[in-house]
Amino acid sequence: MLRKADTNFGFAIAAALIFFFIGGTLTTIVPPLVDKTWAKPFENSDPAKGPVGQLKPYTDVELKGRAIYVREGCWYCHTQQTRTLLADTKRSGWKGVDSPISTPDEFVYDSPHMFGTKRTGPDLSRVGGKYDTQWHRTHFRNPRDLVPGSIMPPFPWLVANQEEFTAVVAYLQTLGRAKHWRPDNDYEK
Amino acid sequence: MQQDYVYPSIYFSYFFFALMAAGALYFFLKTWRSGYLGENSEEPKYRMLEDDAPGGQQK
């Protein structure tokens, strides 16, 4: 067997591919077939089962804002997942109420996904509705005006372009809104 | 509610470890009996040291 792998060209290729495909299939194709929550949009109307709410598809303006978020590379520094860690639920929380954890069914309409790997800035998975348009305008123009010590780059051209600015803020306000969990004091309402 | 797949995944892992251990043993015995585990299968590692004309080499 080993000698064949060592001297036989075709055998080595076949074995390398078979080994690869066992793990490849079982970890990429099989999981979404087994766990249906990956593809079913979040919907819950029973408070006993956790926060109620419903995931809605993005509107055209929100999709445009999302494309700007992707273009400017916001996702390199901001993750979008409240993990199953106590600290995450507190950091994503608001006014003393802990945020629910992120679940796959909240991200069904996301493409490209924006989960992220690096948290240079705070997590944005529950940022929607927390800050109003004026806050975002000032913050994009120069983050250090509102948050001294921040290392986020300024994005003055976003503020200058009314259409893009409206779109990106519209997108940010959708983040984490599928689950109704927060006290009723949103800035935008 | 969401189904809990944690225990099935653990049984799957045990099964998988057993499968792999058996496979490794099988291949080991097979190559051992075919005589592969001797010095003569080590030939390529000596050959590769002499794989090029010494012209390019200047020390």
Place this chain on the structure above:
Amino acid sequence: MPEEISNTVKSGPAGIAGSWPEHEDTTAKWFLISSIAYFFIVGIIAVTIAAKFVWPSLLGTVQYLTYGRLRPLHVNGMLFGWLLAADMGLTYYLVPRLCGVKLWSEKLGVATAALWNVIVLGAVVCLLMGWNQGLEYAELPLPLDVLVVVAWIMFGANIFMTIASRKYDQMYVSIWYIMGTILWTAFVYLTGNFAVLFATGTNQANLNWMYVHNAVGLIFTPVGLALAYYFIPKASNTPLYSHKLSMIGFWSLAFVYVWTGAHHMLHGPISQWLQTIAIAFSLMLLIPVWAVVYNFFATMKGQWHQLKDNVPLKFLMSGVVFYLLTCFQGPMHSLRSVNAIVSKTDWIPGHAHMAVLGAFSFFAIAGTYFMIPRVFRTRLFSESLGNWSFWFLMLGGLGFFTTLWLGGFWQGWQWNNPAIPFIDTVIALKPVWIVRFFSGILMFLGIVSFAYNIMATIIGAKDNPETAAA
């Protein structure tokens, strides 16, 4: 059965002496020259983004030069412009030699090198314009992805045809690893750049992490180890410790690596059982890693004194140590308890840089130092400059890795205490980022001295009448 081998192989060096084919190496030369140019250019970008952590408003009013535009350029430029191109160039060098035949088609190889340069230049334009697919390591827009696939088929066909026409039945370790790289990369790349487009949300993320993880694990690892398996024995003129031990490393890598993609989503919105599988297989990664590293250390037994004045060997063996360390970090990081601290912190870039710079770029640099004087039939321009390049990269690298690991743990512990406001955890890391910037400068000096040394060797080879005649 054992007789089979002695019959089929013209055994021993004596049997093949004097029958080496005349290698042209044009493809290898072009790949390496362009990859070194990108190493230098992207090095400037690397230092720039390190500076942006210290001076966040630097170049802040230029839309094309923000952190969000430069980071993908840094990552893609280093991975595809420098490292993969250098690895391919060195593959074009070592496969014909290990097979005892000429490269199947030098013309196809040169065309591949040209196409690769088109891809890299296209990537620079697209990424600065913000034409970004939004998926990590797969940022390049679709037309460029198609070109990458075409280039990879050209590369794979050339190498496979060369291997198929080899003179010796039994293949050396590096050949398996290169075959594995070509095959696995094809599927990993298709998953990460094409299959993801048909999925959304968690499903897409799972495919994306399968690609991201295996871009390192099944592209850069096998081709990097192919280089190490070739250049460590060659540079030290010592036979490899064990051919058969290397098979354990290879086949366990082939089986185990692909399972671990989901460990990038630990604690995240993805099924718990999939996370557990990824963790179990991440721990099993220790098997291929330790088999490989033991083989290299055992090869060097009694030969360590050679490190004193052998520049390629210095890079190779420190690369092996970094490989061991980074592949110890990986499995440990995938444990849930450790992950809860270091995940998403600055520990991550520390770990990634140690794999890609500390291990695989060191192997590629060593290979370049070994190969360039031989294919141009000359001497290295300066041994002492080579030494300087090693120490710059080594010290810069160590400064970078250690501060980011420690900084990452520190950051993670702060994050896990919700009483500390997030902005305070940012301000706390500023000293770490200053050290990272200066380490980056040291590494850049290493790149400059390496690139200058190689270019001066190549230019010097032309003016050397003694070698021109040879």
